[in-house]
Amino acid sequence: MGDEASCATRMKTIKQFFALLELSLSSLKDRLGSVLVTVIGTACVVGVLISMLSMGAGARAMIMHNARADRVWVLKHGAHGTGDSSLSREAVLAIADMPGVRKDVDGRAMAYGATFVGVEGRKKIDNARTTFALFGVGAAYTAVHPEFHLTAGRMFRPGLRELIAGKSRYELFKNFEIGDHVRLRGNEWTVVGHFETGGFFDGSLLADAPTVMSVFGIATFNNATLMLQSAAAFDELQAAVKANPSLDVELRPEIPFMREQSKNLSGVLDFVSYFVGAVMAAGATLGAVNSMYAIVDSRRREIATLRAIGFGAGPVILAVLTEAVLLVLPGAILGVLAARLLFNGNIVSPIGMSFRLTVTPHLVALGVAWALSMGLLGGLLPALRASRASVTTALRAY
């Protein structure tokens, strides 16, 4: 009996809810102003939030792309990154010989030492100057980075002043065409090839490590990078490194290492994005509250009458909230579309790194969630007011 009664109440509630919703939606076109305020306000917030977050997402995607669980970066103990790390040639050779390091078909270890120097380039569009890295890498580079491939030209030859340019260098910067000369430390270096890795190295130049080190008078490598037999071989290598007291190094698996490196860049971008997004959302939520109040107020008599003839408070609150959500959704979609059309795939190049702005599905979901919470927050107070509308006062007022 009790079940039947509660079931009947629930049915009544649902019926009332849909009746109310239909009523309010059918009169939307008469309140175009209030509707526009909410839709456009939401679209602006979501559009700006997603566009700005796509910078951080792009930076992360670029750095994390192709990161592998079976690749390890070797740094000096306590170094924050490759910049403040230094490894002797002996250390690099010793580590390459250790168990756990993968060997190629000829039995050579897949490990190389790398060093880098800063090089300046000018952008094609506005001639703006940016500093980026020229990496001197060992012969095993291509074995350790199977994602590397030449898109044009050929590989640099050891012992010669030759270099190859990554995708975002030759696409965005001047003077990195094949055959071009780059002047470094009083010498002409020739660009002999173009390459792409799809990730971290695309923003840099590559050359032969011993040549770079002799030309620039550098005695030590910055870091070493190596390929493990498998991700599980890490512990074996770690134990071998620990057992050698002359090595003061740290092994950093690539995935967490790259994530950490990307945090420096995308962390700042994300903070600014969320800050601006939150402030804008606060403003737009106030706008939504205002327009929902306006919508509820203009239907005050109607709602009060319905309440008087037996409509429950629950369905009224639900209907107003649903209406608010239905208003912010098209706004969110508009914002997402605008961000995608305007910014997805655009290349930005701050701080010497280049990456594509990426509007990921995750960001789209975030934008929609952001909009929904704005709608719910914005609709709450007006919904409560509507549910309390008393028929006598409402009918007396306009």
Place this chain on the structure above:
Amino acid sequence: MKYLPLIWSGIWRKPGRAILILLQVLIAFLLFGLLQGFKSGIDQVIAQTRADILIVHSRQSFGQPIPLAYFVRIQAVPGVKAVFVQNFLVGSYQKPTQQIVADAIDPDPKWMGYPGLAVSKTDLDALIHTRTGALISATLARKYSWKVGGRIPLHSTILQQSGSPDWSFDIVGTFRETEHLGLDEAIIISNDYLNEARVDKKNTVQHFIVLTNDPKQLSAVAQAVDDLFANSLDETRTEPLREMAQSQFQSLGDINFVVRSVVGAVFFALLFSVGAMMMQSLRERSPELAVLKALGFSDIRIFWVILVESLVLCVFAAILGLGCASVIFPLAKRYLGGISMPYAVAAIGVVLAVVLALISAAMPAWRGMRLQVVEALGGR
């Protein structure tokens, strides 16, 4: 003036709505103040950068060391007033997160003329006579309770000749910035000592700071310096400090574009909000306005009353928002360095508020003006 009560009561007709719209406009202008203020603040820093200073660094990239021996040759270039050596030792104090930059200079009595820094004669003498001496800023002295006579141990990735990564400096005095140089969290040490003690990069400097006699001769002097070292192993690039500051901020990304897009989006949304509110309020009040008209208010007067109402609201809220922004700005000083919110930004903000109010109220005011008394009173 006599319309003031009328306008006032018009604004507060529905207090809830007035407060909501007020907050909305306030938030928009807060954001505007912060973003535009940041952008203008950067422009200001660039404009305030001294125009008579050149930086000589490696042609290959900033940060690549160049020979210390260039010092004498640069000094001999006509138009050069003084040359200062600049090297850096970056280390951490006590724990890795407390990074300290030691700015290594040539402690010469002439160094008193170093642009933007104030050091007393006795402190400079002490630095000249103490190999491991260091001058500290008031900020760092407060932060780590350092006192003259104390020692600063620094752990650095730059190694000493002995292979040790641990450095130690004796505090012999203090310095003060008279211009923003970003040395607030730095100490000043002697380059002679750094050069002797470090294992790498012997007899090189990061860059030279060149003070010139005449800002108009800047590019001629720069060219003369670069010509000196053309085709050598370490070619130089000499450029005005101001230009370097500019390109440094440029590398932060296209701030202009971000600021313009965000502010644009915010105001676009706001336009609709304020406009819709004024429209709604007009609809509710048409009988009242009709009564005013019946009492003899001219059409144009009604038009103005509605317009001014929106003006008062928007400008008041904008001033509040800009005020909040200028209060928040100093809190961000840590991240923004010497940037402060220029007054021009507040002025632009108020103008924007006026424009916003006029555009969003134009339509409601027009409708109010065209209101027919009979229709409005009969329409309820």
